[in-house]
Amino acid sequence: MPALDVFSQHLAGLIPATGQSTFPAQLVAMLRALVPVDDASIIFYPERDLPVVEYFEEHETAGGSTLDVFAKGAFLLDPYYLAATRDRQFGVFRLRELSPSGFKDSEYYKTWYRNCGYQDECGFLIPTSEQGFVNIALGKTAARASFTQRERKLLQDIHPSVAALCQQHWAQSEGSKDGVDLRAQLHSALESFGSSLLTERETQVINLVLHGHSTKTVADKLSISMETVKLHRKHAYAKLEVSSQAELFYLFLDSLMSAKDYAGGDTLVAYLQPPARSQT
Structure with missing residues (x-):
């Protein structure tokens, strides 16, 4: 089925799902239907609070859950997080476009990305408020797998629609700007x-x-x-x-x-x- 037909069919279900608990899973299902991926996660960063994991495919490792390590504060070192908070970069990016030289030798990479089995990652960074944003991560884990130019172009093409839907869904979850940041x-x-x-x-x-x-x-x-x-x-x-x-x-x-x-x-x-x- 042509990508436009797939996108249109899923979009028809996603629009009324904004604000509903099923929205993150439906969004991932649409992205999987358009681009073959082995892993996906959606993490919402409210204005002042710690990240909220909205969708995650759990990975158990010898050291325990990679999500547990991430939520303990390791997210502060994540290239996607830094791109959004420090550099105010939003759009569709591959991990290699955002990470510093030597990143694959870092303990953060070994603890998070390598334990997840990622060979390549492509993700959306979408602002939901002045400091809030959503990170949608799509990963390929097969040996030597990588996102093709066609797949990256398709994700770029649908970005405006995905961003509009995410902003409508998560803008309602920002909460108060009062209290401890x-x-x-x-x-x-x-x-x-x-x-x-x-x-x-x-x-x-x-x-x-x-x-x-x-x-x-x-x-x-x-x-x-x-x-x-x-x-x-x-x-x-x-x-x-x-x-x-x-x-x-x-x-x-x-x-x-x-x-x-x-x-x-x-x-x-x-x-x-x-x-x-x-x-x-």
């Missing part, structure tokens, strides 16, 4: 991670390492030599008592999730404090 708090925690123990330059290097930047791109961003980057990273690892990027990644996650009533600063301050002795 949880996402802003997490951004602050990431920026400040390690700052209580490290120099300013070491903190900058560690932050870029967590985001998946290679030694070369860290050097380029900070206008220092690659050897200086390696020296800062070595000193930072020693001070943080970690020996690898994997240990650094989980130290960040553990300290973030252990923070109670976070009010700013380095989450390691409270995390490394010895537990208070009980009064007897």
